[in-house]
Amino acid sequence: MSAQAPHAIILIVDDLPENLTVLSELLQPYYDVRVATSGEKALRVAHIKPYPDLILLDVMMPGMDGYQVFEQLRADPSTHDIPVIFVTAMDSKEAELHGLNVGAVDYITKPVVPPIVLARIHTQLELKQAREYLANQNAWLETEVTRRMMENELIQEVSIRALAHLAEIRDSETGYHILRTQAYVEQLALGLQKNPDYADALTNVYIKLLTRSAPLHDIGKVGIPDAILQKPGPLTPQEWVIMKTHAQLGSDAIDFAERDAAEPVEFLSLAKEIARWHHEKWDGSGYPDGLIGDATPISARIMALADVFDALISPRVYKLPMPYEEAKDIILNGRGTHFDPDVVDIFISQFDVFCKIADRYRDSHSDS
Incomplete structure (x- = not known):
């Protein structure tokens, strides 16, 4: 045999x-x-x-x-x-x-x-x-699937960074702004996750996608004329109206990308939210839609605070960087008017962490 x-x-x-x-x-x-x-x-x-x-x-x-x-x-x-x-x-x-x-x-x-x-x-x-x-x-097969997923995620992250840099090239912001705001967003989301009111929405997967999407919040600035985007002084009322359109422009651009996709892409949905609504305010005085309270998605409410804090402490052609403590006071004063109170509370409770993030990714010409 x-x-x-x-x-x-x-x-x-x-x-x-x-x-x-x-x-x-x-x-x-x-x-x-x-x-x-x-x-x-x-x-x-x-x-x-x-x-x-x-x-x-x-x-x-x-x-x-x-x-x-x-x-x-x-x-x-x-x-x-x-x-x-x-x-x-x-x-x-x-x-x-x-x-x-x-x-x-x-x-x-x-x-x-x-x-x-x-x-x-x-x-x-x-x-x-x-x-x-x-x-x-x-x-x-499991190893190969894992490898390809990691490769796809890397391609996705690189593509997001590349798109975000398109806006930065024409603006006064730097690549460190992306890294800082990503880290702020992640820290705020993880803090809110411990709140029972947010635990179901802010899953680990959601936070990962939100953090990945954060760099696209100002992608609409590619549609703003250089004379306005790079103006070294205050904008006129007419120029400010044009500047504010970047939220709508960014949202529309991502919406077009979504339509071209064969199936829904979750991170694009989040990117569209933060691009359109990260300038909304808790009291309804923001733009482009004047949303009040939690009518603004939590993704954009988190991005709003992260973006403002970084803008305050960062140098611009028209201003010097603000000290961290002074920026903290402005954020605190905006609790319940500009910002979601719950998001502000996380920021205040972890303020030292935000300062460390800002220091880790400090712009080379920043002295704050």
């Missing part, structure tokens, strides 16, 4: 030497054979590496019987998956069903019929190989 796995290791367990001899002589031409004359010895031999590929286990043995051996094999992670065929003189259907019910892959009665034993061993080894192949394939 040509066995499927010529180097497979078979462990034969039987307390009678003559039975071991019969099975050993039958299997040795095809397999590497190990033997054990008791349940205790069987457990020791089963743990010798390389582990057996299959165990032929006698049921009726003095001391530890086959069922007890089988139970310990299954309880140990290193031997749990080794297929076991019970070999016994009990030929009742009840005994066979019991053996199969506890988890054995097959049940052979004595006296053994050599061709049947060889055929069943061959079948079980083929099945074992198939299971291992599928397990390896599944492991490879």
Whole structure:
């Protein structure tokens, strides 16, 4: 007979030497054979590496019987998956069903019929190989899926940064503004997550997407004329009307991108929210829609505070950076008018963290 796995290791367990001899002589031409004359010895031999590929286990043995051996094999992670065929003189259907019910892959009665034993061993080894192949394939597929997801996320993040830099190139802000506001947004969201009122909305996945989307909040500035965007002094009322359109322009641009997508892209939905509504105010005096209170999505309410704080402490061509404490007072004074009170409370409670973020990503020309 040509066995499927010529180097497979078979462990034969039987307390009678003559039975071991019969099975050993039958299997040795095809397999590497190990033997054990008791349940205790069987457990020791089963743990010798390389582990057996299959165990032929006698049921009726003095001391530890086959069922007890089988139970310990299954309880140990290193031997749990080794297929076991019970070999016994009990030929009742009840005994066979019991053996199969506890988890054995097959049940052979004595006296053994050599061709049947060889055929069943061959079948079980083929099945074992198939299971291992599928397990390896599944492991490879999981690794590949993870790798591709990470690659897609990286591409997504790089694309977002590239788009955000388009706005920055024409504005006085720098790439550090992106890093700071991203970190502020994440910190605020994580703080709010501990509030039962926000726990359901601010899931870990949502916070990750929100943080990733944050750099697109001012993408609409690419549509603002240079004369206004880069003006070194105060804007006129007419210029300010034009400047405020960047919220709508950014929202519309992302909306067009959403329409082109074959299916919904969650981070684009969040990016559209923060682009359109991060200049809304809690009391309804913001723009572009004059939303009041929590009519503004939480994503934009978080972005609003993050963006204002960073604008206050950052240098511009028309102003010097403001000291952190002074910016903190302005944010606090805006509690319930400009900003969501809950968002302000998180900011105040973690103000030291925000200062550390600002220092970590400080603009090279900033002296605050």
